[in-house]
Amino acid sequence: MSTIIAGHFQTQEEIDRARSELVGAGFREDHISGFFVNQPGQHDMTPIGGDNLQSPGAKETPEGVLEGAAAGGAVGLAIGAATSVITGPVGPIVGGLVGAHVGSLYSFSKMKEKGEAEEGGENRAEPRKPGMLLAVALADGGQEQRVLEVMRDLGAHHIERAEGSIVDGDWVDFDPLSTPRIIT
CATH class of the missing domain: 3.30.70 (Alpha-Beta Plaits)
Known part of the structure; x- marks a missing residue:
């Protein structure tokens, strides 16, 4: 060399x-x-x-989607169960699915801005x-x-x-x- x-x-x-x-x-x-x-x-x-193989700024995305889907699904299921008198047995199911979808969108709030440091790391030169x-x-x-x-x-x-x-x-x-x- x-x-x-x-x-x-x-x-x-x-x-x-x-x-x-x-x-x-x-x-x-x-x-x-x-x-x-x-x-x-x-x-x-x-x-x-x-x-x-994976975009450097997207390494927390899978966890964010799972966290959001779980939280949204639980809230949607609870709302669906509370309204099951009106909506019947499909209320909790639909509520859980809609809540999971909306909750998964929460992961967008974890997206990084250009130049923002990675969690636990330094900005790349x-x-x-x-x-x-x-x-x-x-x-x-x-x-x-x-x-x-x-x-x-x-x-x-x-x-x-x-x-x-x-x-x-x-x-x-x-x-x-x-x-x-x-x-x-």
């Missing part, structure tokens, strides 16, 4: 130009990787697609930005400043430092879900 410096560019042409500039500055072509990073949620990391990414594996620490100069001069943004391996122009251990360590 080596230190990797990666920067975002707007277009494929900018990636190609940056690659040429870096090779001209003495970096090996097989230690440079250019590729597109998808939007969060679109990395096809699970068997059914996407990044997670800013995810990696989607777009064209050019990464360079450094042979030694002295090359970092030169890579940063070239990338900044060519308009790279969200430049990050990572650890990994670029083999034959492919960042083989790149994790699109990892939290980037932004330099500039």
Whole structure:
């Protein structure tokens, strides 16, 4: 593994130009990787697609639905039983079903707002930005400043430092879900 410096560019042409500039500055072509990073949620990391089997903000939803359905069902059953003189034997059944449905909607009150912390957890750091990414594996620490100069001069943004391996122009251990360590 080596230190990797990666920067975002707007277009494929900018990636190609940056690659040429870096090779001209003495970096090996097989230690440079250019590729597109998808939007969060679109990395096809699970068997059914996407990044997670369950939406991170929805982990309390099943409990909320069950709590609401149980409470609503009990209230509806009680109201149905109290009105069974008028409604007959179907009153408690219908009351319980309607109450369970209305109570299950209670789970919406447990939904999180964007950016709100998970219960018992911390907010996740800013995810990696989607777009064209050019990464360079450094042979030694002295090359970092030169890579940063070239990338900044060519308009790279969200430049990050990572650890990994670029083999034959492919960042083989790149994790699109990892939290980037932004330099500039």
